[in-house]
Amino acid sequence: MTTIHGFIQTDRFYDDVHFPRGFSKSGDFTIADAELLSVIGKRLLMLEQGEVLPENQVEEKFVFSCKSGNEGETKIEILWQKYKKLTQYKPFHSLHRCA
Template identity: 45%
Template structure:
C-alpha cells in the first residue's frame, strides 16, 4: 500500500514498523488523530524519518535530503510524508490540551448566596 501512495518519492521504507506506544498506545490508526493514509505513512516510513531527523541515518536521495532540510526548518513541507511527519511531531511532542466539562468550585457559587437565609423555609 505504501508503494502506491508514495510512488514518486524516494525515501526508504523502514525495515520494521514504526510504533509510538507512549503517545499513541493503541496505534496511529486507532488514535483518531490520523487518517488511514497518514497512519500507513507513519508506520511504514516512521523509523527512517526519525533516524533522518536525529542524524542517525545519512540521507541518500534528494527526497531524503529535502526531508532533513524540512525538519531543520530550512524549507517548508513539500509532500505528504513531510506534512504527515509534521503532524506527528506536533501531536506527539507538543503540549496536549485537556479540557474538562466541570467548572471550578469558586465559579459555581451564585451571586446571591450571601442573601440567602433558610429561616424563611422553617418547615417544623
C-alpha cells in the same frame, strides 16, 4: 532496498508512548496516513535525529525541511510535522483556583 515515496523502508514504526493503541486508532490520522507513518516513520525519525544519512534527493529535502522549520511541501513532510505537533509536550493550565 525498497523505497516508499522516495524513502527507504525500514522496520515498522510504533509510538506506544503517544499512540498506545496505534496510529490508525488514535483518530488523529487517516487510515492511509497511519499506514504510511507505520511503514516509513522509523526512517523519518532516524533522518531527523541524524542517526542515518540521506541516501537520495527526497531524503535530503526532508532533512532540510526538518532543520529549517518551514511548513512542509510534500505529503510526507506535512504528515511528519503533524506527528511531531501531536507528540510535543503540552502544558496543562487549569482554570480552577484555590481560595
